[in-house]
Each structure stands twice: as structure tokens, then as C-alpha cells.
Amino acid sequence: MKILVTGAAGFIGYHLSTKLIEMGQTVIGLDNLNDYYDPSLKQSRLKEIENNIHSSNFTFIKEDISNNENIINIFHTEQFDIVINLAAQAGVRYSLQNPYAYVDSNLSGFINILEGCRHNNVKHLIFASSSSVYGMNVKQPFSVSDRTDYPISLYAATKKSNEMMAFSYSHLFKIPTTGLRFFTVYGPYGRPDMAYYKFTKNILEGKEINLYNNGEMKRDFTYIDDIINGIVNILDQTPAPQDNKHSLAKPPYRLYNIGNNRPVTLENFIKAIESSLGIKAKRKLMPMQDGDVLSTYADIEDMIDDYNFYPSISIDEGINNFVRWYKSFIE
Ligand SMILES: NC(=O)c1ccc[n+]([C@@H]2O[C@H](COP(=O)([O-])OP(=O)(O)OC[C@H]3O[C@@H](n4cnc5c(N)ncnc54)[C@H](O)[C@@H]3O)[C@@H](O)[C@H]2O)c1
Structure with a gap:
């Protein structure tokens, strides 16, 4: 199959592209290599793909998904079987300072991706949504049947918008579509703007780590390999038209949580990093940040029922893998 992975130089996109080429798929990786975080990390990921023995299955295109004309041309020329949209402006806190980056990407x-799928007979569109759409919902674990009308950041609002835009296109143009709400993904080649990366870096450099809301938070941290296995399992399983008790519309559209289903406190997460590094962190207690949620917890029953999805990497194992990668990377 010919698969478009947008955001291919990003954390999840790099791991997904690697897995797909190793499975023998033909992958077109697209990314604008923006400088939201150090672009040299994105280049390193692309270099890793280049060095992979299956790299002949991979072609990189440097492009911005908001460039309407170029994206439409790429879809027309390439005729993708499957499109996986991971390109996005990520990050909750940054959306308070740079709202337009979220609107653009x-x-x-996203509408350019939908238009590309609409006009080129794409067999399956898979797109990244986020646990942030649940905002500060009271009921836990978070289920896809829960209301998600209360976003507390612009980032979350754009992810919720993606779900609604994709639903309408799936209904109108019968595009088989699967949305995935990722829950705090971590692992090697991860994102420097995320807490686990900053904690590891600061602890190693002897600096303080900032614990927002005094560390009283819980996250359903999900290891990258579990996320990638989840995505790969649904690739050729296109959703059938779905009954919906709230609406007569029956688009071939499904939405899933993809998380670890075992939330841990920030304190226990830091303890795992400390034990992996063999160094004690200097904690600095900070107030809650605007846009942050207190806790996330994925209900993954649907993923289990439909795709036999069972996350298998424990926090200790995942953190050890990350720390091992981080130390060798900075060297
Ligand atoms: N990592 C997580 O914990 C997490 C959690 C929930 C949702 N997500 C979503 O998963 C997807 C991938 O996240 P990630 O953690 O790999 O982030 P990332 O920032 O590492 O990857 C995103 C990639 O997309 C690229 N990109 C951004 N805007 C673009 C544009 N306009 N055109 C082309 N490329 C563009 C960036 O250069 C980057 O390489 C995103 O949609 C993100 O919102 C991630």
C-alpha cells in the first residue's frame, strides 16, 4: 500500500514511518520541519529512517499541510491508499501564546488533508486527536461516548474540531475515517517540550524540575510502541457505516481512545525516572498552569473489542528505554 504519513519527522510520525517501511509498505513522509522544538531532532529522526535497511520504501517531502495548492497536487500525483495525519501544532501551553499556529496547521x-482524501479515493484516513478533548471532565475513565464539549485550551478545541470536520467529510463523501485520541505518548526520540523529556534533561544537568499543581496530577502515560502497534492494527480495517443513537447520519467513521489504561501520579512517574537515572530530582513546586488538566485516564474497551489492543509496556520499562536513548543521543 502507498501510505501518506504527515508529521513524519515528528515523534510519533518517525516511529510509525519506521514500522511501516519495515512492514514493506511504501511510505511518503511529509513534514514542514518547523522550529516549535529543535528541528535538528527532526533531522536526526529522518536520518535514522535513511539509515534503515528498508529506507528505499520511504520518500520524504518537505511541505506544509496548510499549503493548499501543493497539498492538493501531492495527493493528485501520489494517489495514496491510506492517509495518516499526524502533522499538527501540538502542545497545550504554547497554544496560549501562539494561537494562529494552531489555526494554520x-x-x-486539516481541511487540505480532508479535501485531498475526498478527491482522490483514499481508502482510509486515520488522524490524530488527543485526550485533551476531554478537558476537565469529571467522569473517569474517559470514554469516547462521553461529552467533549468543554475544551480548556485552544489546542484541545482544534483537536475536537478535527473530529467534527472529519465526521462531516466521512458522512458527505463516504471517506472511511478513524480518529485516534492519543494519551500522553512517551518514548525514545520523544518531544523535548514534554515533561518527561524536560525532567530527564534537568535531573541529569543537576537543575530543578517544575512540578505544576505541586505535582498533583495523573496521566495515562502510553509508551510509543503500544501506540504504533495500535495504529498498525487498524490500517486496513476500514470502519463500516456506524449506527449512532443520537443521529440518523451513518458515516464510515470511528473514534477511539488509545492509551495505557493505567494512569500514574506524576510523583510515581518521576520516581521511575529517578530510579532509571540513579539520581534524585530537585523538585520545585509550581501553581497549576492554564490549559492543563488534572488527570487523564483512557477507557480502551472499544479498542480491545475491535482490535484486541492491549498496551504491554510498563512505565518502568518505557522510562528505562527512554533514558537509555536520551543518554546515547546527547552523547
Ligand atoms: N505525543 C503526544 O503525547 C500526543 C498526545 C495526543 C495527541 N498527539 C497528536 O499526535 C500527533 C503527533 O504528535 P507528536 O507527539 O509526534 O508531535 P511532533 O510535534 O513531534 O510531530 C508533529 C510533526 O508535524 C510537523 N508539522 C506541524 N505542523 C505542520 C504543518 N503545518 N505541515 C507539515 N508538518 C507539520 C512538525 O514539524 C512535527 O515534526 C499530533 O497531531 C499531536 O497533536 C500527540
């Missing part, structure tokens, strides 16, 4: 960019 997550809204304008």
Missing part, C-alpha cells in the same frame, strides 16, 4: 492544514 490544525484547522487550515
